[in-house]
Amino acid sequence: MSKSFYISTPIYYPSADFHIGHCYTTIIADAIARYKRLSGYDVYFQTGTDEHGQKIENKAKDAGVTPKEYVDKIIENAKDLWKSLDISYDYFIRTTDEDHVKRVQKIFEKLYKSGDIYKGEYSGLYCTPCESFWTEAQLVDGKCPDCSRDVHLIKEEAYFFKLSKYADKLLKFYDENPDFLLPLSRKNEMINNFIKPGLQDLCVSRTSFDWGIPVTFDKKHVIYVWIDALTNYITSLGYPDEVGDKFNKYWPCDLHLVGKEIVRFHAIIWPCILMALNLPLPKQVFGHGWLIIDGGKISKSLGNYKDPREYIKQYGVDAVRYFALREVPFGSDGNFSEEALITRTNGDLANVLGNLVNRSISMANKYFDGKVSNKKDYPEDKEFISCLESLKDEVDKKMKTYEVGGALASIFDVLRRSNKYVDETTPWILYKEGNLERLEKVIYNLLEAVRICSILLQPFMPSTTEKIFKQLGVSDTSFADICKKIDFSVNKPEVLFARIVEK
């Protein structure tokens, strides 16, 4: 039986204005999910939308429609964007799904019955855009520390979750599971800034608006949107009323991939809820950095917003995917600009990958009518061949720690090395000299380089590699036995990435 692998992205607030930063989490999650599938795992990749809360209720009010009408209309925007980015999710959850609603209610009841949720009165500060509660001390210049917007005072009867009860247990868990939260800087931030100063019980219901999941035993309360949202990771597996094969196979989740500003919810609140439910905790939470523009946030109001589909239309889906995966060191912030996207596309995709594929297939056609088979080995190829043969292990090693950029760098090193191999072996001179035996071996090695690199590139650039396999005439694109020798019968080359000329 194959091993399972559950990876999730956060569930997104429905929006008509998703920007390139929003695509970042999902592109990385997709590359990891595809890599794991090709490595033989039974993968469950989940994404979705987070549709309740005061923010959505306010937006719907402004648009003059009901919240449900509002979310139903714009939900397709997320699905369409993920489709245009070739996101291979296995399940898309909406928090307005009937099953989810019913299950969140049952979880809330369960926690109430066990005493982990109790009734009290909340009086404090709230940031509506972030749907976050804050204390006075946590504010920065009197504003929300996450988004720098105004917070407002709310005072209402509310239910609370006993977060404080789980602080020591959580610290112990961090201690015993050093890889639970990565990168390390985020773990230190959680421990020093939040857990050690003392966790306060969390307000988990609201009464001042309606757009949320009602508390079954006290209907004027709706469940705090983050409780509703976080539990999506288990309600989709059937918890608590249909715990069966799906739940047992995929829970605990292998990787929650989230942006750095929501690590707090995933690495503190979520584990404590799971402890209260007596469920195993996720194996890992990874808090990635942001794509920023000119050192700042991407937003419509700042005037630096462009619909990601425009970049896709202009430069191709894999240029956008490649940029997101390669440019930003995983875990840190990275600057996005159209110039940087063009530089990456021209430099790596057109000059290195596209050039190698094109010249290798063209030479196979020109010198051997497209048919090239493996002949005797030459000692001078040893170093080059060993680069090809060790690549899979190197990429595997990087992907084990989800270093997607590092994995791509390793593949592109070999592609660059392959272009250099052409310059070193000068096939056109071998042809002129009539040294056809050596020439065929050189072309064979180049086709092998293209084949091996493309197999490994599939998770990152699925549509480009599909085109390469067609040109290469290769049908077995599996990771297994990647270095096996095959005979080639290639087709006509086609340009994969045209050089972009900056206006």
Ligand code: ME8
């Ligand atoms: O936070 N660069 O949803 P969301 C990189 N509904 N990532 C970015 C980004 C940027 N510029 N801007 C946004 C929510 N993101 C909640 C999640 S999960 C139980 C509930 C990322 O739509 C952000 O970091 O505001 C987050 O991981 C994701 O987009 C969704 O953000």
